[in-house]
């Protein structure tokens with residue numbers, strides 16, 4: 562079985578259907594991008610993986626377990642397999658770089674401090690920041706802070722990495738560095754990675770496969786080469802970053818004149 566699998570998943574908040582019959586799969590070693598306009602259901606998809614919400618129909622499988630059927634302690638154990646790097650997953654400002662990375666190890670394991678020390682330095686080495694161990698978060702550039710957050714996210718050797726907009730707010734060089742790191746860490750750790758992102762160029766350079774979501778439905782998918790060659794209108798709109806196209810800029814609403822009482 563694949564490391565992560567969505568089987569015909571539908572999810573709604575009340576009457577508001579967010580995901581409809583979504584099926585996708587990610588195997589060990591793969592880096593997969595999920596792209597879609599604002600409100601298309603990308604974060605909802607990540608929350609289903611984290612078990613914060615449950616699908617009303619279909620099932621989500623992580624490493625052979627059906628997430629929707631887990632109880633509290635099952636979920637707690639399962640989440641240890643997940644590494645998460647979120648756009649606003651800020652560092653603890655009052656802790657040094659070292660202590661930020663050590664935090665999940667101290668919280669979640671009973672390892673002796675000497676071993677934690679070695680693990681922290683290994684993770685910092687992996688993101689090229691062993692030399693920044695004693696620095697405080699406010700002394701780091703945005704790109705460095707993101708890399709420390711990445712070291713913290715991999716501290717417990719996750720099976721699956723989830724990235725929510727990992728490139729947002731970074732300058733082009735930091736962006737390329739973080740992209741390369743996502744790929745390298747995935748390959749070195751033997752994980753699977755899901756990257757929710759708007760950054761098409763950066764993603765095409767590092768991912769194996771892309772799913773395009775629109776209004777909760779996967780409207781297109783493919784490898785970077787297939788995507789580049791695709792004439793599919795959604796794919797085209799994303800690649801060319803056009804504001805007009807099949808993805809609406811406006812969320813459906815009552816007619817404008819009626820709203821203004823005209």
Ligand SMILES: Nc1ncnc2c1ncn2[C@@H]1O[C@H](COP(=O)(O)OP(=O)(O)OP(=O)(O)O)[C@@H](O)[C@H]1O
Nearest residue numbers: 574575577579597598599600601602603604605606
């Ligand atoms: N807790 C909630 N209760 C009700 N509706 C919600 C809730 N969270 C999200 N939604 C709705 O679900 C839809 C999908 O949201 P989601 O956050 O998954 O989109 P997204 O693709 O991640 O968007 P963005 O790129 O803007 O972050 C939106 O229309 C949003 O208003």
